[in-house]
Amino acid sequence: MTLGSLARPANRSPLGLLGWRPSERLVFGLIGFVVVLGAWEAASQLKLVKKVVLSSPSLIWDAAITDISSGVIFPHIAVSGTEYVLGLGLALLVGVLLGLSIGLFRRLNYLLDPWLSALYATPTVALVPLIIIIFGIGLEAKVVVVFIESIFVITVSVMAGVRAADAVYHDVAQSFRASGWMRFRTVTLPASTPYLLTGVRLGTGRGIVGVVVAEFLTSNSGIGFYIGLNGSLLQTARVYFGIILLGILGLVLGELVRVVERRFERWRPQIN
Amino acid sequence: MTGTRTALQARGVRFGYVDPTSSEVLLAIERIDLEIPEGQFVSLVGPSGCGKSTFLKIVNGLLSNHEGEIELLAPKAKGSAHAMVFQDAALFPWYSVLSNVSYGLMCQGMSKKEAQARAMPLIKMVGLAGFESKYPYQLSGGMQQRANLARALTVDPEILLMDEPFAALDAQTRELMQAELLRIWAQARKTVLFITHQIDEAIYLSDRVLVMSARPGRILADIPVDLPRPRELHIKRTPEFVALADRIWELIATQLHAHGQPGA
Known part of the structure; x- marks a missing residue:
């Protein structure tokens, strides 16, 4: 034993002995999870609510195992995943380019701003009949719904980001006679990155909404369809299973964005 | 240190701009003529809003629609004509x-x-x-x-432009940085145009202190600082230093009173 380790406070976590300490974030996240599931299961077991209304964690577990082992759920996941990846990918590409252009060019902003504001405020559901008329009821229609649902938050965030750079940074660049491209690369882009990532975070969430909306209204496969179908069959446990799949997707994507954010925000003091 | 070439020559520099809220033309600088020989450390002091930072921006090329002429030494092969040390928070x-x-x-x-x-x-x-x-x-x-x-x-600029670089520092750090700047200046051998509103900072650092009037700015006085170099911080407590500071403060005080800002 060295003197240094004696001076430190004792490590209270048993897992700490293995060199791993769970973060508070993880611990509190898990506590919340266990409490909610426990209360839910208890309410169901004590027959406080009807099973068809609330189901229960154990029933949902059974339904999940059934549909996973029979393979029923996988085509739905594949279909929704395809719609989501294509729609969101397109929205990211177009949204970032559009947001940067509008942010950089004042006149383009004047030209497009009214359209963006109007479309941003229009519920995508209201556009679905139109989208079906134009694109039919195939994959394209759903990709378009996801695209429209997610592109505006991305564009608007990136637009705001372009103007976020403090004027003094542009002065510094100009003072060193930076070229237009250099100024964009070293001032505009880094200053707007946090906004861009916020846009991506919001966009990933809205993309999931888009998938479900599209599949509710016109589909014969996908997780949204699976939820809708089982709802009409009063298969409550399966409805929850579908919802949980969406929740897991949201969690995974959120963590993914967080990893990217950490990579890009090393220059900012970390606030917990 | 002072060479024979002129590092900065300003002739009849005048600058006005249109106020965006009232659409009036406001004059920020009435007239500035000055000449800085190569290697000299010159400070520009004056009341807030007198146009000293504006003048620096003009020299730095950040503002272009001014009247009058600015002449700078041509940069060396791989150097720059001028470079600016900005106020706080200007690092990326x-x-x-x-x-x-x-x-x-x-x-x-x-x-x-x-x-x-x-x-x-x-x-x-x-x-x-x-x-x-x-x-x-x-x-x-x-x-x-x-x-x-x-x-x-x-x-490697021919002239170093410094825009109140120590304004946001606490008093002790500021003193330390002033001494550090003199050490670095002696090593780098640059012409410096230094903007500050602190009179003792201007005297301590400079070969010459130029005092500006209240807005619209013009140069009221050109005061040589004949204190020996290298300067230690305790030079600020010598009678010669204090006398210079009093003289400059009186000039600035008349400007503040004339514009109804007693003790501002």
Whole structure:
């Protein structure tokens, strides 16, 4: 034993002995999870609510195992995943380019701003009949719904980001006679990155909404369809299973964005 | 130190702008004529809003629609005519100290590797060796201004323009940085035009102090500072120093009173 380790406070976590300490974030996240599931299961077991209304964690577990082992759920996941990846990918590409252009060019902003504001405020559901008329009821229609649902938050965030750079940074660049491209690369882009990532975070969430909306209204496969179908069959446990799949997707994507954010925000003091 | 060439010559510089809210034309600088010989350290002091920072921006090329002429020495082959040390918070927060300091060279189209190799000696010179990979938020205010100074020095400017670089520092750090600046200046041998509203800072650093009037700005007095160099901080308590400070303060005070800002 060295003197240094004696001076430190004792490590209270048993897992700490293995060199791993769970973060508070993880611990509190898990506590919340266990409490909610426990209360839910208890309410169901004590027959406080009807099973068809609330189901229960154990029933949902059974339904999940059934549909996973029979393979029923996988085509739905594949279909929704395809719609989501294509729609969101397109929205990211177009949204970032559009947001940067509008942010950089004042006149383009004047030209497009009214359209963006109007479309941003229009519920995508209201556009679905139109989208079906134009694109039919195939994959394209759903990709378009996801695209429209997610592109505006991305564009608007990136637009705001372009103007976020403090004027003094542009002065510094100009003072060193930076070229237009250099100024964009070293001032505009880094200053707007946090906004861009916020846009991506919001966009990933809205993309999931888009998938479900599209599949509710016109589909014969996908997780949204699976939820809708089982709802009409009063298969409550399966409805929850579908919802949980969406929740897991949201969690995974959120963590993914967080990893990217950490990579890009090393220059900012970390606030917990 | 003072050479025979003229590093900066300003003739009849006048600057006005249109106020965006009232649409009136406001005169920021009435007239500035000045000449700075190569190697001299000159400070420009004056009441807030007198146009001293505006003048610096004109020299730096950030404002172009002025009247009159500005003449600067032509830059050396791989150098720059002028470089600015900005007020606080002007380091790019998303770049490390090394990337910030080599920024000016990157702007000239130098490769990253070469720019960083040339930045290293200057980082050492300003006392930041070992902090190359730190981000600005990890540095104290004084260290940020050291990096800011190094960034301006890397482009080897003929004249160094400093816009109240120590204004945001606490009193002790400020004194320390003043002494550090003199040490670095003696090493780098640059012409300096230094803007400040602190009279003792101007005297301590400079060969000459130019006092500006209240807005619209013009130069009221050109006061030589004949204190011996190198200067230690305790020179600020000598009678000669105090007499100079009193003289400059009186000039500025008349300006404040004339414009109804008693004791502002």
